[in-house]
Amino acid sequence: xxxxxVPRGRAYGAALLTLLAPGLGHWLLGRRGRxxxxxxxxxxxxxxxxxxxxxxxxxxxxxxxxRLGGIAExxxxxxxxxxxxxxxxxxxxxxxxxxxxGYGNTFLVTAGLMNMLLxxxxxxxxxxxxx
Amino acid sequence: xIPDHVLSMVVFSVLVALFFATxxxxxxxxxxxxxxxxxxxxxxxxxAFAWLMYWTA
Numbered sequence: 717x718x719x720x721x722v723p724r725g726r727a728y729g730a731a732l733l734t735l736l737a738p739g740l741g742h743w744l745l746g747r748r749g750r751x752x753x754x755x756x757x758x759x760x761x762x763x764x765x766x767x768x769x770x771x772x773x774x775x776x777x778x779x780x781x782x783r784l785g786g787i788a789e790x791x792x793x794x795x796x797x798x799x800x801x802x803x804x805x806x807x808x809x810x811x812x813x814x815x816x817x818g819y820g821n822t823f824l825v826t827a828g829l830m831n832m833l834l835x836x837x838x839x840x841x842x843x844x845x846x847x
Numbered sequence: 848x849i850p851d852h853v854l855s856m857v858v859f860s861v862l863v864a865l866f867f868a869t870x871x872x873x874x875x876x877x878x879x880x881x882x883x884x885x886x887x888x889x890x891x892x893x894x895a896f897a898w899l900m901y902w903t904a
Contacts (some may be wrong), residue, residue, distance in 0.1 A: 753869050761862045768855055819855040826859070830866055837870055847873070 727842035731835040735793040738831050741838030754834055762795045762827035765805075770820020771812070772796060772805035782807070785821060791828030852897075860889035 730741035738758035743751030766772075773786035790796050799805055805824070811817060840846040868882035 750869060754866070757862055757866045757869065761866075764858055764862070815850045816855070819852070819859075823855075823859060823862075826863065833870070 723842065727839045730838040730842045734831065734835045734838045735791075737794055738792070738834055741835070742841065745838060745841050747841065758792065758827050758830050758834070759795065761823055761830065762792050762799075765820045765823030765825075765827060766799065768820035768823055769811055769814045769816040770805055770822070770824040771807050771817070772799045772824065773807065774800070777807075785825055788825040789828040791830075791832040792824075793831060796828065856893045857890065860886050860893070863889060 730745055732741075733744060734741035737755060739751035739753070739755035741751075742748075742754060771782075771785075772789055773782045775783065775786045775790060777783045777786055805811075805820075837846065864882045864885035867885055868878045872878040872881050
């Protein structure tokens with residue numbers, strides 16, 4: 717049985733654009749309202765993490781738990797990159813021993829994981845697996 | 848930022864509930880039902896877990 721050709725290039729493009737900005741893939745696929753809402757939710761989660769004294773872990777941290785955290789946070793894409801470039805959420809003694817450190821990290825890691833999920837969601841929408 | 852455990856838990860639960868409701872629901876009724884349900888379970892679960900930790904400490 718012949719299978720219908722699926723636009724894989726468009727799907728990978730949508731997923732990569734989501735990495736650039738949360739919700740951008742959805743927006744370009746015609747789900748404009750959803751794209752804007754998702755951008756707002758992921759960005760607020762990320763910014764809350766920074767406000768709650770979370771750290772943006774480097775991808776090459778010595779501590780393997782910090783490294784895992786960095787990989788998850790990097791899912792936020794451009795937000796993570798900008799934060800690192802601006803020196804936000806640096807791993808300092810005062811931050812690490814702060815009472816809100818764990819909470820802030822949870823927000824930042826969750827923002828990254830949310831965006832990874834959005835990449836897959838945009839991919840599924842583009843290939844027609846999801847409406 | 849105010850170091851408030853309850854505030855951070857509430858903000859986190861609201862954001863996660865809104866995220867999954869937005870991803871999974873297109874109709875307004877389904878969206879709010881899912882968001883309120885997820886928020887409720889997360890908030891209730893957090894309080895129950897905190898009480899358990901307090902009780903076993």
